[in-house]
Amino acid sequence: MIISKLKEALICLKAGRVTLPYPFAPHDPEDGFHGRVVVDAEKCVGCGGCAEVCPPRCIEVTDPSPEKRVLEFFLERCTYCARCAEVCPEDAVIVTKEFETATNDLEDMHMRVEVFMSTCRRCGRCYEPPTPLDRMMVTGFRPPTGESEGA
Amino acid sequence: MTSAELIRRRRQDVGPAIESVSEPVPGKVRMAVAPGAVVSVAKALYRDHGARFLVTAGIDSREGGNGFEVDHIFSLDKDKIFFILRTSAAAEEPEVPAITPEVPAAAWAERELQDLLGVRVEGLPDGRRLILPDDWPEGVHPLRKDMKYGDWPPLGDENAEESYPWKQAPEGTSTVVIGPYFPVLEEPTQLRLFVDGERVIDCDYRGFYNHRAIEKMGDSELTYNEIPFVSERICGICGFIHSSCYCETAEEAMGIRAPRRARYIRSLMLEIERIHSHLLWTGIAGHILGFDTVLMQTWRMREPLMWLCEKITGNRQTYGMHIIGGVRRDISEECYPEILAVVGKIEQEWIQFYDAVQGDTTLKARLVGVGMLPEETAKEIAVLGPTARGSNWDIDARADHPYAAYDEVPIRVITHPDCDNWARVVVRLEEVLESVRWVREGLKQMPDGPIMASDIPEEVPAGQWGVCTVEAPRGEAIHYVLTGGDNRPDRWRVRAPTYNNLQALPSMIKGETIADVPIILGSMDPCFSCTERVEVVNVRSGEAERLDYQELLARSRAATERLRGRRGGRPWQ
Numbered sequence: 001m002i003i004s005k006l007k008e009a010l011i012c013l014k015a016g017r018v019t020l021p022y023p024f025a026p027h028d029p030e031d032g033f034h035g036r037v038v039v040d041a042e043k044c045v046g047c048g049g050c051a052e053v054c055p056p057r058c059i060e061v062t063d064p065s066p067e068k069r070v071l072e073f074f075l076e077r078c079t080y081c082a083r084c085a086e087v088c089p090e091d092a093v094i095v096t097k098e099f100e101t102a103t104n105d106l107e108d109m110h111m112r113v114e115v116f117m118s119t120c121r122r123c124g125r126c127y128e129p130p131t132p133l134d135r136m137m138v139t140g141f142r143p144p145t146g147e148s149e150g151a
Numbered sequence: 152m153t154s155a156e157l158i159r160r161r162r163q164d165v166g167p168a169i170e171s172v173s174e175p176v177p178g179k180v181r182m183a184v185a186p187g188a189v190v191s192v193a194k195a196l197y198r199d200h201g202a203r204f205l206v207t208a209g210i211d212s213r214e215g216g217n218g219f220e221v222d223h224i225f226s227l228d229k230d231k232i233f234f235i236l237r238t239s240a241a242a243e244e245p246e247v248p249a250i251t252p253e254v255p256a257a258a259w260a261e262r263e264l265q266d267l268l269g270v271r272v273e274g275l276p277d278g279r280r281l282i283l284p285d286d287w288p289e290g291v292h293p294l295r296k297d298m299k300y301g302d303w304p305p306l307g308d309e310n311a312e313e314s315y316p317w318k319q320a321p322e323g324t325s326t327v328v329i330g331p332y333f334p335v336l337e338e339p340t341q342l343r344l345f346v347d348g349e350r351v352i353d354c355d356y357r358g359f360y361n362h363r364a365i366e367k368m369g370d371s372e373l374t375y376n377e378i379p380f381v382s383e384r385i386c387g388i389c390g391f392i393h394s395s396c397y398c399e400t401a402e403e404a405m406g407i408r409a410p411r412r413a414r415y416i417r418s419l420m421l422e423i424e425r426i427h428s429h430l431l432w433t434g435i436a437g438h439i440l441g442f443d444t445v446l447m448q449t450w451r452m453r454e455p456l457m458w459l460c461e462k463i464t465g466n467r468q469t470y471g472m473h474i475i476g477g478v479r480r481d482i483s484e485e486c487y488p489e490i491l492a493v494v495g496k497i498e499q500e501w502i503q504f505y506d507a508v509q510g511d512t513t514l515k516a517r518l519v520g521v522g523m524l525p526e527e528t529a530k531e532i533a534v535l536g537p538t539a540r541g542s543n544w545d546i547d548a549r550a551d552h553p554y555a556a557y558d559e560v561p562i563r564v565i566t567h568p569d570c571d572n573w574a575r576v577v578v579r580l581e582e583v584l585e586s587v588r589w590v591r592e593g594l595k596q597m598p599d600g601p602i603m604a605s606d607i608p609e610e611v612p613a614g615q616w617g618v619c620t621v622e623a624p625r626g627e628a629i630h631y632v633l634t635g636g637d638n639r640p641d642r643w644r645v646r647a648p649t650y651n652n653l654q655a656l657p658s659m660i661k662g663e664t665i666a667d668v669p670i671i672l673g674s675m676d677p678c679f680s681c682t683e684r685v686e687v688v689n690v691r692s693g694e695a696e697r698l699d700y701q702e703l704l705a706r707s708r709a710a711t712e713r714l715r716g717r718r719g720g721r722p723w724q
Contacts, residue, residue, distance in 0.1 A: 004510035011448055011503060018451050030458075032480075034465035055373070055380035081380050081471035086479065095465075 029097050034080040036098040039071070039113045043092035046071065046115035050084035050093055059084065066117070073111040075101070152200070152230050154180050165192060176403060179618060181222070181235040186247055189238045193223060193250040193257075196234060202227050203546070204533050205620070205629050207260035208644035209268040211296045218242040219270050223250060223257065224618060224631060228551040233618050235631075240270050249274040256533035259654055260646075267294040282359040285315050293367055300364070300371040318355040320345045327665060331360055335439055335669040336677065342656075342668070349664045354657050369643035370635070375401060375611070378643065379473040382630075385647060386678055387468065388431060389623045391424045393630070393645065394473040396621035399554050400630040401475050401640070403617030405608060411556070413477035413602045418556040419593050420464070420472065421621070422586040423490075426497060427456045428624035429579045429586075432676045436576065439673045440517050445508070452500050459493045462486070477603035487594055498587040505580050518573040522659045522671035525570055532655045535648040536626025537582065538675045541575035543568040548622035555621075560592050572674040579624075579676075613641065623648055625676045649678045 020027055029035070046069040051059035058077040062070045085093040103109065158172055158180065168188035174180045184192055196202040202225040210220040219240040226233055240247050247264075249272045251257045261272045262281035269292035272278070283293075291304045320326050330341030339360035345353045365385060369378050382397045383390035395417050402408060409417070430453040437445025457467050463482055464470035472478045482490075508514055524534070529542035539546050547564040549557045565581045567574035615634045620627045626648025635641025652675040659671050 001510070001512045004507050004512075007503070007507035008444060008448075008511070011500070011507060012444060015448065015451055018454075030462040032465050033461060034471070053376070055377040079380060079384075079469070079471070080466055082465060083380075083471075 029099060033095075033097050033099070034082045035096045036075060036080075036101055037073070037078070037082070037084060038094050038096055039073070039111065040092045040094060041113050041115070043090045044071070044113055044115050045090055045092075046117055047089060049087045049089065053083045053087050055079060055081060055083065069115045069117050071113040071115065073113075075109040075111060076106055078109075152227070152232075154178055154230075154232050154234075157200070157227070157230075157232065157234065158182070161192060161195070164195060175615065176617070178231050179233045179235075179403075181237055181616065183237040183239070186238045186240065189223070189236060190248050190250055190253055192236055193225075194253040196225050196227075196236070197254045200227055201229075202234060203530075204254050204256040204260075205233075206631070206644065206646040206650075207257060207264050208631050208642060209264045209270055209294065210633065210642045211268060211294065212239075213242045214296060219245045219268060221247050221264065221270060222631070223260075224629065226552070226620070228546055231552060233552070235618065245270040246273050248272075249276075251275055255531050256651065256654075259650060266292070268292055269295060279316055282362055293364065296371075300367050315357065317343060317357075318345075318353070321352055323347060324352050329668070331357070336673065338677075340677075344660075344665060344668065346665060349666075351660045351663055351665060351668065354660060356653065356656065358653070366643055366645060370640055372639075374638045375640070376474050378640075379475070380471055382645070383469045383471065383473075385645065386623075388678070389424055389428050389625065390469045391420055391472070392621045392623040392628055393647075395421060395555065396619055396628050396630040397632070397643070397645075398473045398475050399621065400617045400619040400632045402604075403619060404615045404632045404634050405475070405611050405617075406615070407476055407604050407606055407608070409477045409604055410601045411559075411598045412481075412600045413604075415556045415593055415597045416472075416478045416482055416602065418560070419482070419490075419590060419597075420460075420470065421555065422589045422593070423456065423460060423494075425586045425624045426494065426583050426590075427453050427460070429583045430456075430497075432579060432624070433576075436670065436673055439670050440514065442514065448504065452497055452504075455493050456497060459490060462489070476607045477601070479602075481602050490594060491591065494587045494590050498584060501580070501583050501587075505584075508580075515573065517667070517670060518571065518576060518674075519569075520571050520573075521663060521667050522572045522674055523570050524655055524659050528658050529570075529655065532651065532658070534626070534652050534655045534675075536623065536652070536676075537575050537578040538626060538652050538655065540564070540566045541578045541674075542570045546627070548620040548627040552620050554619055556593060560589060560596055562589055572670060575674045611638070625649060625678060626652060647678065649675070653677060 046061075048061040048069075048071070051057075051061045051071065056077045056079050058074045060072045060074070062072070064070060082095050085091075085095045101109065154174060154177065161182065162169060165184060165188040168185040170183040170185065172180065172182045182192075197204065205224040205226050208222045208224065210222065212218065212220050217239060219242070221238050221240065223236040224233065225236065238247055245268075247270055249257075249261055251261050251272075252274060258277065259281060261275055262278065264270050265272050265275070265278065266280055266282045269290070288304050292298065324345040324347050327344040327346055328341070329344065331339055333340045333342070340358045341356070341360075343355040344351050345355075365381060368381065373381060378401075379394040379397055383394040385393045398409070430449045434446040434449040434453075437443065437449070460470065461467045463486060464472050464480060472480060524538070524542050526542050526544055529539050529544050534542070535546070543566050545564050545566050547562070548554070549562045550564050553561070563585055565578050565585060567577050611634050613635050616632065618629065618631045620629045628648055629644075629646045631642075631644040632640050633642045655675070656672060660668050663671060
């Protein structure tokens, strides 16, 4: 009995203090960590592949006008699986290491990406002009707003 | 015995009643029989062949004109055979005979069938509601296809809670109610203990307060490749087993097989998960006994492993590693030494810890000879995992139905003959060491190659099926997938190990004291998910305000309505 208690005490003493000083000292996760995602609006072509595979369906794609496609990210529902980044053909979805996402305001977790599209004269569907220069040439061009709202 | 022999024997018994037999994969048999013959076939499987009952899956096939189909799944462990006994019921007023009187382990599964699919099970000894809430209206069955995901039936009678037919307390006993929020395990479950003085005579159970309708989501909302991520959220600790099991099952149904390296990575992560889950459990068990040093020290040992998981998969928990056909992330060779170092450190500390607690008479006084579950009872109820192995029953899905890489690197099954709480503790303590051994062995033999199968079909034909089990830290989990149209399964059935283990609780706590109930329940490592009155204390003024049942119910319903309103436009937030 006494011996086993001594053994247990030894385990505790040997371990010493292991608590990290976080949050007073930063504790960064390793590379490859799945943190909050951000979208590089310059690279996004608006294909919507991310919305297609997102298991919690936190990405919504809408086309308010033929020239504009809006991708909305409701990140409060994100499960950090990084499927969006995996399927993105342009590597526009970037997985950051940010994990301190607790907030009182839900708007902090919303991200809106507006992609400027042009319409094919033949079929009427939108497509992304190949180069930034081409994009500026199209009527009604506005610079991309990126993750403007709330992000 | 081979599956052919098994089929031949059944043909001899009930020949004309057999409607069809299929065996898409060797060792996985599905036999459809007329409703009249179900009980005799089930009885023969259980009594003559020692088959273990796993679960019942009900399928709403009314759209295809087949009424309801009911699949009872059995396992012949030592022969490595899964036997699915299928019968059908009419579309209108469906009814099937109960197999519970012959196969006691089917009790909950058949009650669930009655609740969720509305197939009446004739002759069920205990036909009370199991899953549906008390105020759920009669005649509404959520797993039927005509009920859409997200539909809410009108709320029923506000006094329904009062009318749940609880078991009558035996003569001369008092009733002690624990729950619905179980104070020790901090999870929602309700136990009514009927006690005579200190001793528990009998008990009644009500649970499923946190039912999330994941199966319904699987066959009406999600697609094949989304399910792994949702299935992983069935359990917060051992989620990886559910995504592995689903992927193995779906792959079998689709006729593909993950590449060797992917299967090794699966097994490796499963063993790492087992180590951290058992370490977590040991801590919780110490906490339940009031020995918090155990909690602190085991969780300290566990932490580096969690960081390792984060490094390998990107997430500390619910790794999101699986999709059908393989795994999403490879483990780089630079990682191997770190994995070995982390598990090596755990092994070294674990041996020390094991040695220390083995002589601890305080711990042993609470554990040895308490919560007895004799081998025969364990087999009758079909308990699983360490709960079964602690009762000297050598079942382990890794050895009986090898999946992932366990066919190439086998595992040693650990049993203990004592059938008490201590036996279950020892089984888990030793399994940690065995898992460490597997991680070493698995890494040594890890093959090179792709981590995704290349022959994944574009379209999956409807009507194929697969069944697989995976040994979770708590016991064996089973998934059963029937493929359907629309890129999603027609039916996806999941059974987690606690479903079976909890049914053993009444016999484990009989004759024990109330104080031992939490640790007995804790010893099976349960994983669950309003009282009639609640006291709200205003912290600032120190005044207590009492809410009676009606007020609490009204507040809860208002909150539910508010949440539903917020959900509004977007699907299933």
